[in-house]
Amino acid sequence: MAHIQFEEGLPGIRGPMAFRPETAKPLNELAELLLRNDNSTLSRGERELIGTYVSSLNDCFFCQNIHGAIAGHYLECDISFIDAVKENYLSSDITEKLKSLLTIAAAVQKGGKKVTATMVDDARQKGATDREIHDTVLIAAAFCMFNRYVDGLATWAPEDRMYYVNRAARRAEEGYVDFDIHQ
Amino acid sequence: MAHIKVEVGVPGIRSLVMFRPETGKPLYELAQVLLRGPSTLSPAERELIAAYVSFRNNCGFCMNSHAAAARCLYGDEKSIVDDVLADMQQSGVSPKIKALLNIAGKVQVLGKEVHEEDIALARKYAATDREIHDTVLIAAAFSMFNRYVDGLASWTPDDPAAYAEMGQRMADKGYVIPKP
Numbered sequence: 001m002a003h004i005q006f007e008e009g010l011p012g013i014r015g016p017m018a019f020r021p022e023t024a025k026p027l028n029e030l031a032e033l034l035l036r037n038d039n040s041t042l043s044r045g046e047r048e049l050i051g052t053y054v055s056s057l058n059d060c061f062f063c064q065n066i067h068g069a070i071a072g073h074y075l076e077c078d079i080s081f082i083d084a085v086k087e088n089y090l091s092s093d094i095t096e097k098l099k100s101l102l103t104i105a106a107a108v109q110k111g112g113k114k115v116t117a118t119m120v121d122d123a124r125q126k127g128a129t130d131r132e133i134h135d136t137v138l139i140a141a142a143f144c145m146f147n148r149y150v151d152g153l154a155t156w157a158p159e160d161r162m163y164y165v166n167r168a169a170r171r172a173e174e175g176y177v178d179f180d181i182h183q
Numbered sequence: 184m185a186h187i188k189v190e191v192g193v194p195g196i197r198s199l200v201m202f203r204p205e206t207g208k209p210l211y212e213l214a215q216v217l218l219r220g221p222s223t224l225s226p227a228e229r230e231l232i233a234a235y236v237s238f239r240n241n242c243g244f245c246m247n248s249h250a251a252a253a254r255c256l257y258g259d260e261k262s263i264v265d266d267v268l269a270d271m272q273q274s275g276v277s278p279k280i281k282a283l284l285n286i287a288g289k290v291q292v293l294g295k296e297v298h299e300e301d302i303a304l305a306r307k308y309a310a311t312d313r314e315i316h317d318t319v320l321i322a323a324a325f326s327m328f329n330r331y332v333d334g335l336a337s338w339t340p341d342d343p344a345a346y347a348e349m350g351q352r353m354a355d356k357g358y359v360i361p362k363p
Contacts, residue, residue: 004315005312039205112329137335
């Protein structure tokens with residue numbers, strides 16, 4: 001049961017969003033800009049994968065499953081590919097640039113000061129721009145917030161992983177700012 | 184030196200939101216609604232939660248600037264801020280705020296660290312659902328802001344006077360995004 005009284009039947013972050021719309025607005029705008037806005041040289045799938053990986057490191061079941069499913073939708077891959085990235089991204093079939101960005105994201109998850117100049121240089125050598133490095137750090141940091149928000153209030157998360165896979169296309173289509181919270 | 188090319192001489196998060204104003208806008212709006220918007224927790228109490236989480240995350244820029252803002256907002260009672268940062272459990276802050284700071288400290292570690300008994304303790308001292316919600320989100324948000332500021336190695340001034348000035352501005356004006 002959640003730590004505070006939410007409207008029943010709303011999964012994950014949707015409970016707190018309905019509870020406090022004033023804070024939901026900037027949170028949703030941040031997610032939209034970071035993950036879905038097309039003014040980025042990182043694809044939507046790559047950005048969702050960064051969010052998924054950080055959520056798995058933070059052991060947040062709801063976030064890693066919904067964002068993993070959305071990443072799978074964009075990248076046209078199944079859940080086992082996403083699981084392989086979470087398990088060992090360095091040996092998974094993703095670009096060297098994305099691997100170097102996931103290394104930075106994993107460091108951010110531990111603490112901001114864990115990001116080293118060597119990690120950043122490595123990402124640059126693999127072709128990452130300042131803007132991509134900035135967005136990777138902010139996506140990772142933002143998921144350290146979202147994950148704590150969702151789990152810190154003990155929100156409800158459906159256990160069946162297919163629940164998330166089945167909703168991914170709709171979530172990808174509707175985005176993070178303009179959607180029916182009950183659907 | 185920062186990990187990316189930001190304006191020299193601009194400290195902390197200000198340099199980052201000038202680099203990327205699009206994401207800066209919702210970040211500043213979130214800080215404003217959480218720390219200054221209508222609430223039964225005072226702005227001073229909310230700044231104290233922010234400073235406490237930033238202290239636990241070892242983020243010098245956020246800790247010093249939000250502690251300075253909290254000192255300004257507490258006015259005559261400003262010694263509470265340094266007492267809490269020195270030893271929260273032994274400090275003279277009210278039992279309700281102590282219970283909320285305890286929850287914030289758990290969130291700083293990880294969401295799942297918040298247990299029923301932490302919530303029950305806050306409720307015992309009359310914390311409302313809304314106050315518990317806002318405490319969790321402030322602590323979660325500072326777990327983001329701290330990582331953003333340090334993860335890009337933005338400039339952290341050493342001079343305490345720089346933070347006193349920042350704290351005064353934050354107390355007077357709230358969170359207004361700097362113009363690039």
